[in-house]
Amino acid sequence: MVLLNDHEGKALVLLPANMLLNLVSIWKHSGRHLQPVRCKDASKFFNQAALKSQAGQEKLFQLPVFIDQSLADYERFDVVESYTGLAFEAQSEWFGDHMSLCSLGLTSQSIDQHQQDGSDEQVITRAVERFTTLRIQQRLEDTLGLPPLPPSMKRLVELRSDPTAGIDDLVPLVRGDASLAAQVMSWAASPYYAAPGEVHSVEDAVIRVLGFDLVVNLALGVAMGKTLKVPDDTPRDGIPYWKQSVYLAAATELVCKKMPAEIRPKPGLVYLAGLLQNFGYLILAHLFPPHFSLLSRYIEANPHMALEFIEKQVMNVTREQIGGWLLDNWGLPEVVVEAVRYHNDLNYDGLASHEAKLIYVVSRALRSKELADGPVEAIPDSVLSELRITQADVDEVLDHIVASRGELDALVHTIMHAH
Template sequence: MSQPKLRIVMLNDSQGRALVILPGDELLNLVSVWKHTQRQLQPLSAHDSETFFSQDALSAEKGIRQLLTLPVLIDTSCKLDGDFDVLEPNSNRVLRLNSVLLGDNVQYCKVGISSAAIDAKQPEGNDVAVITRAVEKFTTLRIKQRLEDTLGLPTLPPTAQKIIELRADPNAGVDDLVPIVQMDPSLSAQVMSWAASPYYAAPGGIDSIHDAIVRVLGYDLVVNLALGVAMGRTLQLPTDTPRGSTPYWLQALFCATLSEKLAKLAPADRRPRPGLVYLTGLLHNFGYLTLAHIFPPHFSLVSRYIEANPHLHHEYIEKQILNVTREQIGAWLMETWNLPEEVIKGIRYQNSTSYDGDFHQYAQIIDLSLRVMRINGMGDGPAGAIPSELYEQLGLDAAKVQETFQLIHEKTDQLDEMTNFLEAG
């Protein structure tokens, strides 16, 4: 059975609730709703929306009639005559409505925007030019010097700078890493805590940083973990996030862990370096923190739009609100901080299945990991079907990928506990 072409969204404010009906594949433009109704209607959280639309009462005509006593805003492109179906994405509930039942509570206005229309109004130029225009348009900042200086982003802490230098040195090893970790008390505590965690189930006690690295975690993991922790300290986690979303560090850690394991499953001739894949996964959403830092008022608006448009990838929502995406600004920041090119490309093109440029395997494996997470109820955005060509390009089997996800998911509580160290860093 094909999905209905229309979707329904419930909004509310201090005056009560209202409904919006619009094309199912379009973005609900909350600003248009506010202008037309002169009300600051906000979307229900995903949980509240699912709870409401899962009611058995909505299976009966009496329940539908009661629902349609609410004010209803309908996009002008919708031609409603007789019976028609609408989808509520959070509950996946399809309701059969009738135009006659809409009564006198209906208002028509343009509230939907297509993905093509969003793309058509995006500024042209490379990522730096796009970011610069967005900063000038949506903040009081005017770019006079280098972009990174104007934004007031914190510089990388000494620990992160030393680790980046270490990663660039092919001859570096555990003996070079241990002193760097030991100089940072917080990082030392985190490395020891991770090594002792049930997730790694190390036999015997962990006596030292050297022991934790050599016997349990491994050089690559500690380098990437230390870098992620050090970078995470530079920006605060936002508070006004989409309600019900996967916590930032849990998503980052899960993506990193899954991506690394999938990299190890890939055929040798197509296998990206697992350590760099882990780092890419850990930092894949760092642009999200950067958007919250640069555009705080607009970031709240992005969160409300994500709640109102669970069927759309966040890329289109950020383009509509800010004219720049977290992937663009995240990759630019990684380049500014001199991270490996593999990480930069992996972050920038993680949503571009068709990208076939340098280090495309890194972008593809992050893309696949995030898609698998979404179809299993983790992360934000629509849980659409995973293109078969994505598996083929990486040389991976879909059943094996799902099995790998499941093995990690069984340890989610332990991963979640480990995120406490990242959040505390």
């Protein structure tokens, strides 16, 4: 059950729980430009005491009701509202003459059937040609107008990919970039890293507090994120980009350390993949500004649906495809690229299988605490078994992350205000 509204008032939509609500279909059918209400308004509305009783539930359906035609023959419905979890049985007789049947739902299978085959680059190219006036040049990256990484960041990518690189290579690079040096000093002073005593120099920050891996990973994640602007018209009440990235990176690294040493990935690379896992979201906003606003409304209307299917329906390309492609273009380690690209695909069994599944597990865990976007989903036991961790391990990390919210929020603040 989804609540929509416009200048004429509210309306309800009922559709099967495995379907995406196609806003364009309901606009065409109703002749109204109905929009999803924001999360906090839906929560306030559906948490009314009157809706705990059958009389109140029946009165709710005095609103105009749009029902997917696949439900035409049902007399009773087990109704669920996604934001509040309100659930009850509704009778079709409640709808009376203000019920309208229309085709307004799409299953994930029907969405996939309309996606064209091809490599990620071919998919991105077709989406760009369809949704923009850009003509694809010989090199896709030339067409997109994406800013290049500054020279110091290119050197960081090289350090990240060089197994022999160490602190002696990193410290001069940080010292030579005033902006990066200021960021490193502010991170070292962050309560989350709880350095004993004051941090007096870049060397002190790198050697005593943060370490090689963390400095390289934070610097890369922030630099890449800052090449693109966080969009204005995001889903209302969604988790801010940097908050989600920092929380997920920190939690993924901690869960990684729970894995047995013989199969454990490098925690530093896992942290970087977690920090960049949502990077494609910024690229979608950069490339398709008008359609990104529409995407935001679709996400609000479909809190029960996996984000990749909403993006396929609206954009014909997902954040994972475009994020993985650009990170590969920028020369990041293959493990990081593949973890970003495939972290929502449980069938993926490639080079970064453990890294990708760690991000999958942690993102689902954070959703349950409203610290990451996407529908709340149970973590399959088979995934935990493959990583040789338990739900108790994940819960322990989650408790630590929740207890550290103040310190992590302070770190997010330093990143967002770094220049």
